[in-house]
Amino acid sequence: xxxxxxxxxxxxxxxxxxxxxxxxxxxxxxxxxxxxxxxxxxxxxxxxxxxxxxxxxxxxxxxxxxxxxxxxxxxxxxxxxx
Amino acid sequence: xxxxxxxxxxxxxxxxxxxxxxxxxxxxxxxxxxxxxxxxxxxxxxxxxxxxxxxxxxxxxxxxxxxxxxxxxxxxxxxxxxxxxxxxxxxxxxxxxxxxxxxxxxxxxxxxxxxxxxxxxxxxxxxxxxxxxxxxxxxxxxxxxxxxxxxxxxxxxxxxxxxxxxxxxxxxxxxxxxxxxxxxxxxxxxxxxxxxxxxxxxxxxxxxxxxxxxxxxxxxxxxxxxxxxxxxxxxxxxxxxxxxxx
Numbered sequence: 326x327x328x329x330x331x332x333x334x335x336x337x338x339x340x341x342x343x344x345x346x347x348x349x350x351x352x353x354x355x356x357x358x359x360x361x362x363x364x365x366x367x368x369x370x371x372x373x374x375x376x377x378x379x380x381x382x383x384x385x386x387x388x389x390x391x392x393x394x395x396x397x398x399x400x401x402x403x404x405x406x407x
Numbered sequence: 408x409x410x411x412x413x414x415x416x417x418x419x420x421x422x423x424x425x426x427x428x429x430x431x432x433x434x435x436x437x438x439x440x441x442x443x444x445x446x447x448x449x450x451x452x453x454x455x456x457x458x459x460x461x462x463x464x465x466x467x468x469x470x471x472x473x474x475x476x477x478x479x480x481x482x483x484x485x486x487x488x489x490x491x492x493x494x495x496x497x498x499x500x501x502x503x504x505x506x507x508x509x510x511x512x513x514x515x516x517x518x519x520x521x522x523x524x525x526x527x528x529x530x531x532x533x534x535x536x537x538x539x540x541x542x543x544x545x546x547x548x549x550x551x552x553x554x555x556x557x558x559x560x561x562x563x564x565x566x567x568x569x570x571x572x573x574x575x576x577x578x579x580x581x582x583x584x585x586x587x588x589x590x591x592x593x594x595x596x597x598x599x600x601x602x603x604x605x606x607x608x609x610x611x612x613x614x615x616x617x618x619x620x621x622x623x624x625x626x627x628x629x630x631x632x633x634x635x636x637x638x639x640x641x642x643x644x645x646x647x648x649x650x651x652x653x
Contacts, residue, residue: 340561341517342518396512
């Protein structure tokens with residue numbers, strides 16, 4: 326069955342304490358290539374049948390209405406999983 | 408004045424609901440438990456103030472308060488608030504529910520040091536005319552418990568300026584414990600009908616079982632004023648949402 330992936334990230338101007346906590350550990354672990362980490366969320370929506378444009382629109386509506394809070398987050402991506 | 412009815416929304420598994428009910432009773436109010444799935448306005452007929460208790464209802468998995476905010480009763484409360492028939496007050500997780508329901512501006516993100524924190528914090532009453540602070544003195548310092556993993560309040564610069572300019576920041580941290588912007592711990596909507604407090608006054612209402620105090624551990628009962636304020640307000644709210652008299 327096809328899956329729609331929704332990715333939600335903290336807004337750029339909002340602090341991301343989880344990402345910062347991960348970031349702070351990187352130098353000690355030897356990962357000096359990365360200058361910052363931001364942590365988001367990935368949701369997988371299983372669809373029965375074909376993913377029509379209408380179904381994808383419904384996924385976008387769900388993402389905007391519930392999965393992301395516009396005060397602190399934004400919907401980074403909505404796509405059919407490959 | 409008979410004991411005013413105070414609605415308490417019984418969100419599934421909200422850990423603080425029973426303590427809020429007890430606090431309302433001790434403050435002289437009559438708690439009226441409300442089912443989160445109710446869509447029946449008559450349930451609210453004899454209630455002028457409703458409390459959303461804290462306590463991680465539905466978990467913090469999506470976002471703290473996000474799923475509680477989708478419960479049917481929130482639509483009923485929103486309509487009653489918009490028609491200025493009801494005051495709604497969110498405590499702890501209840502405050503998060505109110506921001507998720509867009510009844511209050513801003514939102515909550517993870518604590519500055521991520522993880523669940525439980526501590527006692529010093530707060531300052533910045534406005535003592537609201538439905539949750541009228542029993543306190545202006546500038547009074549109170550000590551309450553704060554507990555949770557997502558207690559850091561954030562809002563846009565425009566929203567923060569509006570809160571400041573309109574005097575809607577009602578309770579501030581003396582020293583910002585969770586690094587919330589502008590030391591915000593308690594706010595109200597522009598019209599004063601929706602209020603939120605990111606602390607747990609229901610755990611500072613009985614001597615021996617309250618917060619730390621010079622008289623001894625557990626002797627701090629600074630949360631009493633919060634519930635006395637609500638009970639007073641419920642008996643004396645006029646239709647502009649202003650608390651009249653004492």
